[in-house]
Amino acid sequence: MVSSSISNKRYTYIHESESEANREAIDIHHVIINGSRVTGYARLRWLAFFLVALAIIMYFLLGKDNPVRTLSWSCLLSGFFVMIQSRKFVKKESVIIMPTFGIQLETQYLSGKTVSMFIPIGKILKPVLVECVTPVTCYWSLSLFLRGEEQLTLVFKELRPTLKMLVPIWKALCAVIGTDQSEMMTEEEHVVAG
């Protein structure tokens, strides 16, 4: 198993390949949220449990006329809200490239739940690196042109890895689909230089 990685403050990119020589080997690309952030999310979940527990204790132990008792409802609601939100936190996103077969996009949540999406190789027209602009920020994203679909399909639906992390995945996808890479050489040179 050949492995390589790129890291920054926010994410760690890990590339796993069964063998570098064999082009038919399964190629796996992971983008993982760094440990400190995952720990932060875990702490948030504990906070949620604490808020819910505190709310229950306040409600049952304090007298009926106690004004603090009304606080228990806000604690309970905020606790449940944090719990619901924490279930949506993403731990890892992966791209599993199976030559001649297709690619599988996986999203692993902090709760342990994994959502997968398989795209057959014949459906992929072209992988593209796109600069996305929102009302408050700009970021790079890796998208796929799919046959018969108007909208681009995002490879990473939740995470926003850097261009340095996206380029190897884009190259791997191009190699599998047989797309010409020359049109993006300027970006690659920049990444290598950087």
Place this chain on the structure above:
Amino acid sequence: MAEPKLRVLMVSDFFFPNFGGVENHIYYLSQCLLNLGHKVVVMTHAYGNRTGVRYMTGGLKVYYVPWRPFAMQNTFPTVYGTLPIVRTILKRERITVVHGHQAFSTLCHEALMHARTMGYRVVFTDHSLYGFADVGSIHMNKVLQFTLADIDQAICVSHTSKENTVLRSGLSPGKVFMIPNAVDTAMFKPADVRPSSDDVITIVVISRLVYRKGADLLVEVIPEVCRLYPNVRFVVGGDGPKHVRLEEMREKHSLQDRVEMLGAVPHSRVRSVLVTGHIFLNSSLTEAFCIAILEAASCGLLTVSTRVGGVPEVLPDDMVVLAEPDPDDMVRAIEKAISILPSINPEEMHNRMKKLYSWQDVAKRTEIVYDRALKCSNRNLLERLSRFLSCGAWAGKVFCMVMIIDYLLWRLLQFLQPDDDVEEAPDINFCN
């Protein structure tokens, strides 16, 4: 790939696919600056479904930020709402100079404010003339005073415009440069075979049919000219609220066969409309610099125009007949133009325009302004606040508060997302 000399961010609410003088100015100036070896990025708001990053000719990168326009193609003035995206673009593209265009543009004012807060060099170009008396102008002038209080350099498109901007904003005249607009003479060439003026003389009008462009003057001038000269016909291109008045005039005086109404004319078709005529008529009531008369002169048309704003500065005396914005005087000017029409040589006029106005020259002069801006000393927050305090008894204090909050928000953004976390965009070389 060689490192660009300067990295310029052009900011305005007005850019393609919208068409107009400001849009053209930004586009052509950017193209020429790219040719001079600078990196140019344009920031504007989204137009319909045109959002995100687009690349134009020569590798001009355009950020269509998904902020929707709310009035007159302007984004809603949020004051601080644009700070995160402006900061991100400035960092991503490693910008050195921020160049804002048009006093009407809220995006321009906000971007210049944020850029100054972050210590960038800023240049502002004013493309219009404004009054001093009406409520709208008073408000606009105060906003302009706020923006220009902390600017490095300013550019105006005519001497009249420069005078107007200095009076409105209280800016030092030494900081204001006059750089005129230009025309792409390659796009506006005279017809290969000039239409004969012996039997029919065609007068062309291309403008938005609004009050400011003097559409009401046209309603009075056209019937009178048609009465005096049976061999004169008019071609009117453009659309707007005054279109109905012109149609009524045509019906009233039975001029359907002599006044052709084209409706809205796309910019790509302007030249083909111009070359069908002999005289170009501009009836604007206010104009900082009229690009339309440059385009007409480049196509070899003799121009008749109102003597307003910066118009008298645009063309040499033998290429234009000026009149007061009064129907009788305009009719007299058209009479004079018809009499000197036989002496006009379109090819010669086109060649003179080529020498007089070129975007390359505009870009070189703008480059000098950028260099001047870069040489300006960087002032700290307290020095900058003292400038805002001098903007008025109450306004000064309000402006100071606005700037202090902007500074604090910028610091908060730096804490939440340090500069190192903003990913730099690679420079894509389109020349190869």
